[in-house]
Amino acid sequence: MTPPVSTPVAPSVYDEAARSRVISSYDVAGARMQGELDDIVSFAARLCDAPIALLSLVEEEYQRFLSRSGTDLHQTPRSQSFCAHAMHHHDVMEVPDAQADPRFVDNALVTGAPHVRFYAGAPLVSSEGVPLGALCVLATTSRAGLTPFQRDGLTLLAKAAMGRLDDRRTAREQAFAEARARRTLEASDLRFRTLADTMPQMVWSTLPDGFHDYYNARWYEFTGTTPGTTDGEGWNDVFHPEDQDRAWTIWRHSLASGEPYTIEYRLRHRDGTYRWVLGRALPVRDDQGAITRWFGTCTDIHEQKLAYEEREVISQELSHRIKNIFAVIAGLIAFSARGKPEFAGIATDLRHRITALGRAHDFVRPHSTQSRPEAPQDSLKGLLGDLFEPYRQDGTDRLVVIGDDVRIDDRSATPLALLFHELATNATKYGALSTVDGHVALTIGHDEDGATGMVRLIWREQGGPPIAHPTSHKGFGSQLIEMSAVRQLGGTVRRDWRPEGLCVEIGVPLPSFCR
Numbered sequence: 001m002t003p004p005v006s007t008p009v010a011p012s013v014y015d016e017a018a019r020s021r022v023i024s025s026y027d028v029a030g031a032r033m034q035g036e037l038d039d040i041v042s043f044a045a046r047l048c049d050a051p052i053a054l055l056s057l058v059e060e061e062y063q064r065f066l067s068r069s070g071t072d073l074h075q076t077p078r079s080q081s082f083c084a085h086a087m088h089h090h091d092v093m094e095v096p097d098a099q100a101d102p103r104f105v106d107n108a109l110v111t112g113a114p115h116v117r118f119y120a121g122a123p124l125v126s127s128e129g130v131p132l133g134a135l136c137v138l139a140t141t142s143r144a145g146l147t148p149f150q151r152d153g154l155t156l157l158a159k160a161a162m163g164r165l166d167d168r169r170t171a172r173e174q175a176f177a178e179a180r181a182r183r184t185l186e187a188s189d190l191r192f193r194t195l196a197d198t199m200p201q202m203v204w205s206t207l208p209d210g211f212h213d214y215y216n217a218r219w220y221e222f223t224g225t226t227p228g229t230t231d232g233e234g235w236n237d238v239f240h241p242e243d244q245d246r247a248w249t250i251w252r253h254s255l256a257s258g259e260p261y262t263i264e265y266r267l268r269h270r271d272g273t274y275r276w277v278l279g280r281a282l283p284v285r286d287d288q289g290a291i292t293r294w295f296g297t298c299t300d301i302h303e304q305k306l307a308y309e310e311r312e313v314i315s316q317e318l319s320h321r322i323k324n325i326f327a328v329i330a331g332l333i334a335f336s337a338r339g340k341p342e343f344a345g346i347a348t349d350l351r352h353r354i355t356a357l358g359r360a361h362d363f364v365r366p367h368s369t370q371s372r373p374e375a376p377q378d379s380l381k382g383l384l385g386d387l388f389e390p391y392r393q394d395g396t397d398r399l400v401v402i403g404d405d406v407r408i409d410d411r412s413a414t415p416l417a418l419l420f421h422e423l424a425t426n427a428t429k430y431g432a433l434s435t436v437d438g439h440v441a442l443t444i445g446h447d448e449d450g451a452t453g454m455v456r457l458i459w460r461e462q463g464g465p466p467i468a469h470p471t472s473h474k475g476f477g478s479q480l481i482e483m484s485a486v487r488q489l490g491g492t493v494r495r496d497w498r499p500e501g502l503c504v505e506i507g508v509p510l511p512s513f514c515r
Helices: 016-024 028-034 038-047 148-198 217-223 234-238 241-257 302-338 341-364 380-387 410-429 476-488
Strands: 052-058 062-069 075-077 093-095 118-125 131-139 202-206 212-215 261-268 274-285 291-300 399-403 439-446 454-462 492-498 501-509
Touching: 016 131, 028 062, 028 148, 038 052, 038 062, 038 131, 038 148, 118 148, 131 148, 148 217, 202 217, 202 274, 217 261, 217 291, 234 241, 241 261, 261 291, 274 302, 380 399, 380 410, 380 439, 410 439, 410 476, 410 501, 476 492
Parallel strands: 399 439
Antiparallel strands: 052 062, 052 131, 062 075, 093 118, 118 131, 202 212, 202 291, 261 274, 274 291, 439 454, 454 501, 492 501
């Protein structure tokens, strides 16, 4: 029987260096030592009725046998390798009589032991298409060739052997990857712990459910606790008893919502005293947004906290004294006017203006939690609400403020207070607020967006007595309005004496309200 002609594969694009890298990726030694391919090689010998069967890997200088049957050979030089030819074929390569084949007639395996005459080898090819070696059978007598059944069986056995080698390769690469990942994680953990231990803050970390499982050296140094005693929920025991419930509430909210954790609390120092600490924590999320860990810090702010409280006390004391000064001046004016009735009207106006200044100062001054006004202290509407409070009658707002709010500061509060106190006083004496049905609307609006825009303040009176255009508006009150709006706030003032009541339009640059 004449064997079919096996055509060689076109020369591989892989050079020997590339082949060596692919071969080294396989667990060759493990496969040989554990005998994982022995059953395949033994079955190949029986299938082909051959005394010798080998599974070879052809390296740069040698061919090594991962499994063998019928011989003690472990390896041979590549120059003697039949498999070095077979691995470049599409299918089984057969040599019916090696003594008649010019490629092998002088081969030491033919001229000497084991005196090979017949050879048949199925190529072993990696998943990258790199030829690695062959599963072969040998005989010491020449043959016509393998039967189709034997040829197909040898091909299937070669593929099965390659499958086992690939499985070991995959397992080995996975083990290497896991080892690299483990080493990388260990190195990263070491770097993190080293960095955390050099930080002046206390650093801690928790699992996604909030279980505390790490503290840096600074934590144990500050608290004087034994490592491990503050794991889990033990951290709350070193908080001041008055702060524990609040800390738990805020921490549980962050765990449930994923929002950053921020709190000031008192932490027990190793000397037994409690010190103010700023606690912060942020979640770490995976690609799907799930929280994988929380990292937090505790910063000792005790000295800053005490200094702030001292400044707060001093600031409130100064503000209280300034407020008292306004009251004293108003009282002196009233006392001085008693002996001179002709100055009573002027004195009353002056005392009211000083009272308005006192209201403005009291609105923007530093406050404690108990004394702080309900409206934000940077709110123009809030300031005007305090200023117009005396003009409320029987709970009715005859002077309303509508439109946009504007941020103010202590610098703009004084001229604004004088300006609108003067308008309200004049409306009470001569305008809409001097009658039962009269009312005033103050509208706040912006000309344009942006930090350089103008704010329009439009004062409209309605329901007051008929008014006529005055021959002059150079009185003290008018001059005070001009001084407040134009000189101090850098704005403009335009008056319009309409039949239904006075309309005053004041334009002030937005930056003049707040630094």
